[in-house]
Amino acid sequence: MSVTTLHDPSHREALWELESVFERGDLITVFGRCEVDYEGRAASELGPGDRLLVLKPDGAALVHTDEQRTPVNWQPPGSEHRASVRDGRLRVRSERENPDEMLTVRFAAVHQLSAMAVTGGRDLDVHGSEADLKRRILDHPDLVEAGFEPVETERDSAAGPMDVFGYDAAGRPVVVELKRRRVGPSAASQLARYVAALERELGDDEPVRGVLVAPSVTDRAAELLAEQGFDHASVTPGDSVDGEATPDAPNDSAGPT
Amino acid sequence: MSVTTLHDPSHREALWELESVFERGDLITVFGRCEVDYEGRAASELGPGDRLLVLKPDGAALVHTDEQRTPVNWQPPGSEHRASVRDGRLRVRSERENPDEMLTVRFAAVHQLSAMAVTGGRDLDVHGSEADLKRRILDHPDLVEAGFEPVETERDSAAGPMDVFGYDAAGRPVVVELKRRRVGPSAASQLARYVAALERELGDDEPVRGVLVAPSVTDRAAELLAEQGFDHASVTPGDSVDGEATPDAPNDSAGPT
């Protein structure tokens, strides 16, 4: 049987079931009236209400209300689930170390408790990520700008690893930062950080260029880029183009000041 | 009745139930063997396996495997759920606009379908956030450094809003960036961005200081801060201290170069 369900179990019945399921390694859902407390990196309290508690065999715990994609409370994988009956309530705790965190759910009433044997794939194929954009840029460097030659990806610097490092048609070093979607000021900062680090590394006599590759850029980010003499190439991870550059100029300015 | 459950329903039965529950506004869980497709900001495919689908009345949809805190696929609130039977399978779709996104879950078999009437609070009290840290700094500005005087929070600049703006004991303008936890290079960048914007705004004759307030800082971030002459004050959102500064010096250097 792939699913076992208890309806309106007593706290004792729920406890027995939970303990046996913890052994078995099934996915558990508990729906009932509860209060929730969390203490760890932060702390929180949640007053009484009906919620759905999901306990995963990998240690993850999720408390969901009827709203939002994000659980109202949770515990990440690697936590340990335990159950008990205290003060006439079913108490489910999920605890982990490093950081020390504890989630406590106290059920005044359990409406339903289910255990499900989960099998099958969980590996997702995703398209349109920054990794796809990077592949695209390496296959068609002209999308960054005519004559761009990529040399290294994830090149390390004192400020962290830069997405793509290469040289422009004039032989000047270029740092390329890739973003799969429209970017704001932080992407301009990030690029500036890598460019500055590389300039310190190469010496002040060697000016380093910065190019932000992203579908689009907010006004403020555009100003910040312009202020620092950086360029922007408008490219999306999944444009269907295969051969040369896009109809209009791939980058919107010619080079550094 | 607060929970209705169908075990191993036929696709037709599952469909009828889903349609009536969509009207009612209950929280739905469907456990069964399914494939999942997503297309929108990105795209993904997930092969056959047993998963838990959660459909919320606010339009959120979650597909969970037996691992991870994050759903393997999802749809944010505001989406519209629809169900049908196609090619002998129960198909649940969740669609939204802006951005245009569609999640499709095709069930080869439904092991369990439950509908739950959710009531009660969903407002969480959280402690230890950056907002708490800000309150703490405004109450005890000496935690930033002796003589610091906060003037404005969320002060806007060409690079975005700075957490706290004020003046040091010598009357120099100070930008303070707050982080509730240990920070890396990006926080140093962020601070640099605000400081540079403010210097442009005030004129180059007026040097602007930058202070990062956070529990701790990675080595690399510390180097980046030092390079720009910024300071770091070690403060956590929830330190129990109430009166003066902490025993050891609240900030670790005297001022700008």
Added chain:
DNA sequence: TAGTCTATTTCGGGC
């Protein structure tokens, strides 16, 4: 609605 930033971010990859 778009821009900007926080988050108990989570997650993965490298060292």
Added chain:
DNA sequence: GCCCGAAGTAGACTA
């Protein structure tokens, strides 16, 4: 284990 950055980030808040 820590560091670093991406994510279909989500969610909150403001203009």
